[in-house]
Every structure is written in C-alpha cells, then in structure tokens.
Amino acid sequence: MAAVKSKSKKHDDQKSAAKLLPKIERKSRTAEVLDALVQMIEAADLQIGDALPSETLLADQLGVGRSTIREALNRWEGLGLVRRRRGSGTYITANIKSSKGLGSTTTKLEAEGLLRILDVRRTLEKEVVQRAAQNISDGQIEKMRAAYKKMERLVNDGLRWREADHEFHAVIYEASGNTMFGQVIRDVDDAFHASKVDNSPFEDPAFGFRSVPLHANLCEAIARRSADDAVTAIIEILDLVEREVRSVSQS
Numbered sequence: 001m002a003a004v005k006s007k008s009k010k011h012d013d014q015k016s017a018a019k020l021l022p023k024i025e026r027k028s029r030t031a032e033v034l035d036a037l038v039q040m041i042e043a044a045d046l047q048i049g050d051a052l053p054s055e056t057l058l059a060d061q062l063g064v065g066r067s068t069i070r071e072a073l074n075r076w077e078g079l080g081l082v083r084r085r086r087g088s089g090t091y092i093t094a095n096i097k098s099s100k101g102l103g104s105t106t107t108k109l110e111a112e113g114l115l116r117i118l119d120v121r122r123t124l125e126k127e128v129v130q131r132a133a134q135n136i137s138d139g140q141i142e143k144m145r146a147a148y149k150k151m152e153r154l155v156n157d158g159l160r161w162r163e164a165d166h167e168f169h170a171v172i173y174e175a176s177g178n179t180m181f182g183q184v185i186r187d188v189d190d191a192f193h194a195s196k197v198d199n200s201p202f203e204d205p206a207f208g209f210r211s212v213p214l215h216a217n218l219c220e221a222i223a224r225r226s227a228d229d230a231v232t233a234i235i236e237i238l239d240l241v242e243r244e245v246r247s248v249s250q251s
Contacts, residue, residue: 017044018053018061031106033072036062038105041096051089052082079113110202111249115242117188122238128173128181129230133222136175141223144171148219155212160205168215172222201248211240 017040037052052058055073059066073090076082081094094116099108136144151164166186173182201207214237221229 014051014053014057017046018057030068030072030075033062033064033068034076034109035098035105037072037076038096038098038109041092042098046092046096048092048094051091054089076109079109080116081109081113107201108249110200111245114202114245118238118242118245120188121185122235124181124185125234125238126231128176128185129218129222129234130227131177132172132175133225133227133230135177136222136225140171140175144168144175144219144222147171148215151212151215155209158205161209161212162205165212165215168219172218175222202245207248208241208244210244211237214240 037058040046041052046052052073053061055066055069058069062069073082073084077084081092081096082090083093084090094112096109099105147164147168147170151161151168154161154164169185170182173179173185176182214233218230218233218237221233
C-alpha cells in the first residue's frame with residue numbers, strides 16, 4: 001500500500017509541476033516548448049534525478065501535440081540534459097537553468113551540451129591521435145594532407161567546411177587502428193547536431209573555423225609520427241573550440 005501511495009504522490013507532484021506551464025501559442029516552435037520547460041523546472045525546483053511530468057501532461061498543459069513534446073525532449077536528451085527510460089519516464093541528468101545573461105536560454109543549454117561533448121572528445125581524441133601517429137601509413141598521410149587542404153580551401157572560400165573536417169578526422173580514426181573510436185565520437189556529435197534548434201549559432205559556418213589552421217599542426221605532427229606533438233595539437237584545437245563555445249553562450 002505504501003508503494004501505491006508513493007507512486008500516487010509522485011504523479012500528483014508531476015501534475016503540480018505541469019500546471020506551472022503556460023500555453024504555447026505557436027505550436028510548431030520547439031524552442032518555445034523548451035523555454036517553457038526550463039521555466040517549469042526552475043519554478044518547481046526540480047533537480048537532477050527528478051522525473052519530468054509525462055508527455056501527456058506536458059502536451060495538455062502547453063496546448064501542443066505529443067510529437068512536439070517528444071521532439072523537444074529528444075533534443076534535450078541529445079544535449080545530455082535528460083535521460084529517457086522506456087516505460088518509466090524522462091529524468092533530469094544535468095542542471096537546467098535559464099540564462100541570466102544576454103544570451104538565450106536555448107543557446108546556453110546547447111553550449112553546455114557541446115561542452116560535455118568536448119569533454120568526452122578530449123579523452124578519446126588524445127588516445128586516437130597518439131595511436132594514429134604511431135600507426136599511420138604513407139598512403140594515409142597523403143589522404144590526411146589532402147583532406148586538410150580541402151578543408152583549408154573551403155574555409156578560405158567562405159564555404160561549408162565541416163564535412164571536409166569529418167573526412168580529415170576519419171583518416172586519423174582509420175590510422176589509429178580502431179575505427180570504433182571514430183564511431184563513438186561521430187555518434188556523440190550526431191546526437192548533438194540533431195538536438196539543435198533552428199538558427200542555432202553553433203550551426204553557423206563561422207563557428208569553429210578559427211580552429212582550422214591549428215589542424216595543420218595536428219596533420220604534420222601525425223605525419224612526422226610524433227605522438228607527443230599530436231596530443232599537444234589536438235588539445236590546442238579543443239581548447240580553442242571550448243573558448244569559442246563559452247564566448248557564444250555569453251554573447
């Protein structure tokens with residue numbers, strides 16, 4: 001009986017939290033749904049580990065379809081802000097707070113998600129480039145240099161360059177001798193990119209382009225088969241991107 005009461009109390013708490021939500025007038029705007037959820041979380045003082053109200057409750061209170069709620073929560077899951085458990089619910093896994101500065105709350109949360117991804121990449125990439133420097137073949141060196149030249153050319157021409165960046169790193173993942181490193185990193189990146197809302201500053205081609213010249217150092221360090229220099233180069237790249245992420249989130 002106590003267990004039943006506990007479940008009932010949790011449901012009542014979720015209903016109370018959901019009542020804090022305003023109606024969303026422009027129903028196609030996932031960003032507005034996310035902003036409303038942030039306001040609810042703060043007003044209800046929900047913490048890491050707490051469950052969000054059900055999709056049905058959220059949809060009813062906001063006046064949107066469940067598919068809109070599902071899309072919003074999927075985006076948050078891609079940012080590492082929540083974890084969705086089939087048959088159980090959606091649970092908060094990070095501090096979700098509204099922006100107190102000039103930047104939007106959505107941008108702030110995207111930035112925090114990207115910083116978490118960079119933290120994962122920092123650990124993996126250092127091992128990857130070290131192994132690549134030790135194992136890379138002459139043919140892979142040629143492919144890596146060609147990929148870098150392509151990326152450099154696209155940046156200089158003001159064109160989209162991130163696909164070339166993926167090609168460059170793909171050669172390095174291949175040279176490491178274990179392509180699973182690359183698969184894990186791509187999966188994490190894909191989850192982040194799928195989570196961004198329209199007009200995200202992190203989708204702007206100008207975001208991150210300043211790191212491209214530093215890729216030349218990484219390319220040549222691996223080509224020289226210098227593991228230490230390769231690790232130093234990848235750290236410099238990730239440090240620069242991290243600073244840029246923080247700058248965007250505060251602007």
